[in-house]
Amino acid sequence: MLQAQYVGDRKISISEYTPKNPEANEVQIRVSYVGLCGTDLHVVHGSMDKRVDIPLCFGHEMSGVVETVGSSVTQWKAGDFVTVMPLDWDGTCPACLSGHQHICQNLNFVGIDSPGALQTLWNVAENWLVRLPNSISLLNAALVEPVAVAFHDVKRAEVKPDEKIVIIGGGPIGLLIGLVARNIGAEVLIVELDSNRRELIDSLGFKSVDSTKIDLEEYVNLWTGTKGADTVFEVSGSSVAVLNCIDLVKVRGKLIIVAIHGQPREIKLQRVFWRELSIIGVRVYERTDFESAIDLIASGVIPSEKIISAVLPLSKLTEAIERLEKGLAMKILIDVQQVSAE
Ligand SMILES: [Zn+2]
Known part of the structure; x- marks a missing residue:
């Protein structure tokens, strides 16, 4: 299994790791595609070094397939197509108590404040998952977050x-x-x-x-x-x-x-x-926004094929980031399961 990590000093490392079994309330996802965004560039450029724990496995725009589930998970099963809404709130702060959990005052933004999606098998809390209908491909589903x-x-x-x-x-x-x-x-x-x-x-x-x-x-x-x-x-x-x-x-x-x-x-x-x-x-999104985004992509309102400039294997993550830095692409996806033979 492979993971990509920001290791500081504008560098990325791709290394073997052994995934843990999911905890009771966790779901293990085989990650399909991860989209790269401006925030990921900020992380890799070191602009967020004070905020992130290095090394950091980043990536928060993703799609994947449930691999296995923890012992208390009942809503998800192996083979389900999913995306993750990468927000983890405390539920107790004034923002949460007034119904604005998505901008919790102690928000854990998954993929920045905690490990993200650029790994072969990713364990996440079951309540972060959002179900994907058959009408949307895993490729296009990587656009749901943006x-x-x-x-x-x-x-x-x-x-x-x-x-x-x-x-x-x-x-x-x-x-x-x-x-x-x-x-x-x-x-x-x-x-x-x-x-x-x-x-x-x-x-x-x-x-x-x-x-x-x-x-x-x-x-x-x-x-x-x-x-x-x-x-x-x-x-x-x-x-x-x-x-x-x-x-x-x-x-x-x-x-x-x-x-x-x-x-x-x-x-x-x-x-x-x-x-x-x-x-x-305006900041991030609420769960209903995720569901509306899935509908907009599935119905073709979002012309996904024109927005996705390229799909590169995990081994070419650094190249993907360089292409984004040079403004040579709109959206680049990383195919996490594909590792080129080079
Ligand atoms: Zn809160």
Whole structure:
């Protein structure tokens, strides 16, 4: 059995390990596919060294098949197709007690705060599992977690049909937010600097622009008849985007903060005051978002085959990360059961 671990100093090690038997309340999953995301890059780049225990087996976007179950597990059996909602809350903090377990004040994000999915056989608590219907392939099911993020974001933003929304940042999450919002009936503009990504975004029927080449405020004013966008999603993580995107929002419109901003940002509060804007934070997802994400992928609303840029064997994990760092891919999946002969 093999596991991939971040071992510090921007390095990854792939090594043999002997899996433990699952505890009474655990299920052992034979992991099929693991998607790599920006957070995984942050881990490998060392930006989260203070938070993670090194070595760390990371990976939290996944699909797999139940291999065996612990003695007290009754809801799952070998052969079940599953994904994992990688959130483990304490159930006792003020956030949990007010019904917001997904943003528990002591949240264990599985794959960052505890071992994740980049291993042949993975033991997880049975209540983290989400069942996959036959209508979704294991390959596409590796997208459930990021689609759940997008679904949660659009839900929190209360996007309505015919609204005009602007998404700053056309990476996987920005694009998925666009797909979910368009499915509701919203008109979507995606701002993205990378021309390869814009080509993919345009091929999916979206309007996309490079904000370094146009006056974005003027463009949005023309697009909306001077009204401004109903909602702007900040998905880029860029300080310039935060400073300028507030100018795009209509009176009583919303700015949704999706990206992780590791630094304090400058923001035009006068504009927030003047137009009576709302700024809303969005983070991870709830279980119903996971279930909705499965439906959106199974029904083809999410064009999985276009979003998955490549599937690489576990042995090529470092190459996969390099390709993501260079912006050469939208979403790369790791086939955990496949190890190339090289
Ligand atoms: Zn809690």
